[in-house]
Amino acid sequence: GEDVEQSLFLSVREGDSSVINCTYTDSSSTYLYWYKQEPGAGLQLLTYIFSNMDMKQDQRLTVLLNKKDKHLSLRIADTQTGDSAIYFCAERGGGSYIPTFGRGTSLIVHP
Amino acid sequence: GAGVSQSPSNKVTEKGKDVELRCDPISGHTALYWYRQSLGQGLEFLIYFQGNSAPDKSGLPSDRFSAERTGGSVSTLTIQRTQQEDSAVYLCASSFPTSGGSYEQYFGPGTRLTVT
DSSP states (O other): OOOEEEOSEEEEETTSOEEEEEEEOOTTEEEEEEEEEOTTSOEEEEEEEETTOSEEEETTEEEEEETTTTEEEEEESSOOGGGOEEEEEEEEETTOSSOEEOOOEEEEEEO | OOSOEEEOSEEEEOTTOOEEEEEEOOTTOOEEEEEEEOTTOOEEEEEEEETTSOOBOTTOOSTTEEEEEGGGSOEEEEEOSOOGGGOEEEEEEEEOOOTTOOOOOEEOOOEEEEEO
8 A cells, every 4th residue: 555654753952943754655646744743632734735836835834845756844944842743744645535644753852 | 613522532441342432523524534543653544434425444453343423423433342452542533625625634632542
Protein backbone atom coordinates (compact mmCIF):
# COMPACT_ATOMS: atom_id res chain seq x y z
CA GLY A 1 0.00 0.00 0.00
CA GLU A 2 0.92 3.65 -0.06
CA ASP A 3 3.35 4.91 2.54
CA VAL A 4 4.12 8.17 4.30
CA GLU A 5 7.42 8.55 6.15
CA GLN A 6 8.49 11.11 8.74
CA SER A 7 11.38 11.36 11.14
CA LEU A 8 10.21 10.66 14.66
CA PHE A 9 11.82 13.51 16.60
CA LEU A 10 12.96 17.09 16.11
CA SER A 11 14.43 19.32 18.79
CA VAL A 12 14.82 23.08 18.30
CA ARG A 13 15.59 26.12 20.38
CA GLU A 14 12.84 28.65 21.03
CA GLY A 15 12.91 31.41 18.41
CA ASP A 16 14.58 29.25 15.76
CA SER A 17 12.82 27.87 12.69
CA SER A 18 11.65 24.25 12.65
CA VAL A 19 11.49 22.19 9.49
CA ILE A 20 9.56 18.93 9.56
CA ASN A 21 9.98 16.69 6.56
CA CYS A 22 7.74 14.05 5.01
CA THR A 23 8.06 11.73 2.03
CA TYR A 24 5.29 9.76 0.39
CA THR A 25 4.98 7.14 -2.30
CA ASP A 26 1.56 7.74 -3.85
CA SER A 27 2.15 9.33 -7.24
CA SER A 28 -1.55 10.16 -7.50
CA SER A 29 -1.58 12.25 -4.31
CA THR A 30 -3.95 15.16 -4.73
CA TYR A 31 -4.01 16.74 -1.29
CA LEU A 32 -1.32 16.78 1.37
CA TYR A 33 -2.05 17.79 4.94
CA TRP A 34 -0.27 18.76 8.12
CA TYR A 35 -1.97 18.06 11.44
CA LYS A 36 -0.85 18.93 14.98
CA GLN A 37 -1.59 16.79 18.02
CA GLU A 38 -1.07 18.14 21.51
CA PRO A 39 -0.91 15.76 24.50
CA GLY A 40 -4.25 14.14 25.28
CA ALA A 41 -5.99 15.75 22.32
CA GLY A 42 -7.10 14.78 18.86
CA LEU A 43 -5.48 15.99 15.68
CA GLN A 44 -5.95 19.58 14.57
CA LEU A 45 -5.60 20.52 10.92
CA LEU A 46 -2.88 23.13 10.46
CA THR A 47 -2.82 23.49 6.71
CA TYR A 48 -3.07 21.58 3.47
CA ILE A 49 -1.72 21.97 -0.03
CA PHE A 50 -3.10 20.90 -3.36
CA SER A 51 -0.75 18.93 -5.55
CA ASN A 52 -0.58 21.58 -8.28
CA MET A 53 0.99 24.04 -5.83
CA ASP A 54 4.59 24.06 -4.69
CA MET A 55 4.31 26.44 -1.76
CA LYS A 56 1.71 27.70 0.65
CA GLN A 57 2.26 30.22 3.42
CA ASP A 58 0.00 30.90 6.38
CA GLN A 59 1.39 33.24 9.05
CA ARG A 60 4.32 31.38 10.67
CA LEU A 61 3.74 28.23 8.64
CA THR A 62 5.23 27.53 5.21
CA VAL A 63 4.52 24.33 3.33
CA LEU A 64 6.81 23.29 0.48
CA LEU A 65 5.90 20.52 -1.93
CA ASN A 66 8.34 18.86 -4.33
CA LYS A 67 6.04 16.64 -6.31
CA LYS A 68 8.85 15.18 -8.42
CA ASP A 69 10.64 13.89 -5.31
CA LYS A 70 7.38 13.27 -3.40
CA HIS A 71 8.68 15.41 -0.56
CA LEU A 72 6.64 17.69 1.68
CA SER A 73 7.94 19.97 4.40
CA LEU A 74 6.47 22.19 7.08
CA ARG A 75 8.48 25.15 8.26
CA ILE A 76 7.49 26.90 11.47
CA ALA A 77 9.10 30.31 11.85
CA ASP A 78 10.01 31.70 15.28
CA THR A 79 9.16 28.42 17.03
CA GLN A 80 7.58 28.82 20.46
CA THR A 81 7.22 26.39 23.36
CA GLY A 82 3.51 26.20 22.53
CA ASP A 83 4.48 24.61 19.21
CA SER A 84 5.72 21.52 21.06
CA ALA A 85 3.49 18.72 19.81
CA ILE A 86 3.38 15.80 17.39
CA TYR A 87 3.04 16.80 13.74
CA PHE A 88 1.45 14.41 11.28
CA CYS A 89 1.82 14.49 7.55
CA ALA A 90 -0.99 12.90 5.51
CA GLU A 91 -1.72 12.45 1.84
CA ARG A 92 -4.84 11.61 -0.08
CA GLY A 93 -5.07 10.44 -3.66
CA GLY A 94 -7.73 11.91 -5.91
CA GLY A 95 -9.66 8.66 -6.08
CA SER A 96 -9.82 8.06 -2.34
CA TYR A 97 -11.53 9.71 0.59
CA ILE A 98 -9.23 8.01 3.08
CA PRO A 99 -5.91 9.77 3.77
CA THR A 100 -2.72 7.92 4.66
CA PHE A 101 -0.95 9.29 7.72
CA GLY A 102 2.69 9.22 8.69
CA ARG A 103 3.73 8.13 12.19
CA GLY A 104 4.18 11.71 13.32
CA THR A 105 7.18 13.87 14.24
CA SER A 106 7.50 14.87 17.87
CA LEU A 107 8.68 18.49 17.99
CA ILE A 108 10.42 19.51 21.19
CA VAL A 109 11.05 23.21 21.73
CA HIS A 110 13.49 24.11 24.47
CA PRO A 111 14.38 27.53 25.85
CA GLY B 1 -21.72 21.33 19.42
CA ALA B 2 -18.85 23.16 17.82
CA GLY B 3 -16.59 20.18 17.32
CA VAL B 4 -16.42 16.40 17.16
CA SER B 5 -17.12 14.84 20.55
CA GLN B 6 -16.29 11.35 21.76
CA SER B 7 -17.32 9.40 24.82
CA PRO B 8 -16.11 8.11 27.12
CA SER B 9 -12.79 9.93 27.25
CA ASN B 10 -11.25 6.99 29.10
CA LYS B 11 -12.35 3.37 29.35
CA VAL B 12 -10.73 0.60 31.38
CA THR B 13 -12.10 -2.85 30.75
CA GLU B 14 -11.19 -6.43 31.52
CA LYS B 15 -9.95 -8.75 28.84
CA GLY B 16 -12.86 -10.55 27.21
CA LYS B 17 -15.46 -7.84 27.83
CA ASP B 18 -17.24 -5.90 25.09
CA VAL B 19 -16.90 -2.11 24.80
CA GLU B 20 -18.77 0.58 22.90
CA LEU B 21 -17.19 3.88 21.92
CA ARG B 22 -19.31 6.79 20.73
CA CYS B 23 -18.64 9.61 18.28
CA ASP B 24 -20.76 12.70 17.63
CA PRO B 25 -19.57 14.35 14.41
CA ILE B 26 -19.92 18.00 13.49
CA SER B 27 -23.47 18.71 12.37
CA GLY B 28 -23.75 18.53 8.59
CA HIS B 29 -20.61 16.49 8.08
CA THR B 30 -21.48 13.58 5.86
CA ALA B 31 -18.22 11.66 6.24
CA LEU B 32 -17.10 9.96 9.45
CA TYR B 33 -13.88 8.06 10.10
CA TRP B 34 -12.58 5.88 12.93
CA TYR B 35 -8.85 5.50 13.56
CA ARG B 36 -6.75 3.71 16.14
CA GLN B 37 -3.59 5.26 17.54
CA SER B 38 -1.29 2.96 19.49
CA LEU B 39 1.58 4.28 21.58
CA GLY B 40 4.29 5.64 19.31
CA GLN B 41 2.41 4.68 16.18
CA GLY B 42 0.66 6.67 13.53
CA LEU B 43 -3.00 6.56 12.79
CA GLU B 44 -4.39 3.22 11.73
CA PHE B 45 -7.53 3.59 9.60
CA LEU B 46 -10.43 1.42 10.77
CA ILE B 47 -13.67 2.36 8.99
CA TYR B 48 -15.19 5.15 6.87
CA PHE B 49 -18.83 6.19 6.51
CA GLN B 50 -20.07 8.53 3.78
CA GLY B 51 -23.72 9.51 3.77
CA ASN B 52 -25.99 6.57 3.05
CA SER B 53 -23.35 4.58 1.18
CA ALA B 54 -22.08 1.25 2.44
CA PRO B 55 -19.17 1.85 4.83
CA ASP B 56 -15.58 1.09 3.89
CA LYS B 57 -14.61 -1.50 6.51
CA SER B 58 -11.27 -2.37 4.96
CA GLY B 59 -9.26 -1.25 7.99
CA LEU B 60 -11.05 -3.25 10.68
CA PRO B 61 -8.38 -5.57 12.15
CA SER B 62 -10.68 -8.49 12.99
CA ASP B 63 -14.33 -9.50 13.13
CA ARG B 64 -14.37 -8.50 16.79
CA PHE B 65 -14.56 -4.90 15.57
CA SER B 66 -17.72 -3.39 14.14
CA ALA B 67 -19.21 0.06 13.75
CA GLU B 68 -22.50 1.61 12.85
CA ARG B 69 -23.73 5.07 12.09
CA THR B 70 -27.34 5.81 12.84
CA GLY B 71 -29.28 8.45 10.95
CA GLY B 72 -26.15 9.65 9.24
CA SER B 73 -24.92 11.25 12.45
CA VAL B 74 -23.76 9.51 15.64
CA SER B 75 -21.47 6.52 15.28
CA THR B 76 -20.65 3.68 17.65
CA LEU B 77 -17.53 1.53 17.43
CA THR B 78 -17.94 -1.83 19.17
CA ILE B 79 -15.11 -4.12 20.17
CA GLN B 80 -16.17 -7.57 21.29
CA ARG B 81 -14.13 -9.88 23.53
CA THR B 82 -11.46 -7.24 24.03
CA GLN B 83 -7.80 -8.25 24.03
CA GLN B 84 -4.82 -6.45 25.55
CA GLU B 85 -3.56 -5.52 22.10
CA ASP B 86 -6.77 -3.50 21.62
CA SER B 87 -5.45 -0.97 24.15
CA ALA B 88 -5.03 2.30 22.24
CA VAL B 89 -6.56 5.70 21.66
CA TYR B 90 -9.53 5.51 19.31
CA LEU B 91 -10.02 8.68 17.30
CA CYS B 92 -13.05 9.76 15.35
CA ALA B 93 -13.01 12.38 12.61
CA SER B 94 -15.63 13.94 10.38
CA SER B 95 -15.43 15.91 7.16
CA PHE B 96 -17.68 17.48 4.56
CA PRO B 97 -17.53 17.95 0.82
CA THR B 98 -15.85 21.22 -0.11
CA SER B 99 -15.85 22.98 -3.43
CA GLY B 100 -12.17 22.26 -3.92
CA GLY B 101 -12.41 18.68 -2.73
CA SER B 102 -9.93 19.11 0.10
CA TYR B 103 -12.00 17.02 2.56
CA GLU B 104 -10.02 18.17 5.56
CA GLN B 105 -10.83 16.15 8.66
CA TYR B 106 -11.90 17.42 12.06
CA PHE B 107 -10.90 15.12 14.90
CA GLY B 108 -12.44 14.43 18.27
CA PRO B 109 -10.31 14.20 21.42
CA GLY B 110 -10.30 10.42 21.35
CA THR B 111 -11.21 7.61 23.72
CA ARG B 112 -8.30 6.01 25.56
CA LEU B 113 -9.07 2.30 25.92
CA THR B 114 -7.11 0.20 28.38
CA VAL B 115 -7.69 -3.56 28.47
CA THR B 116 -6.41 -5.21 31.65
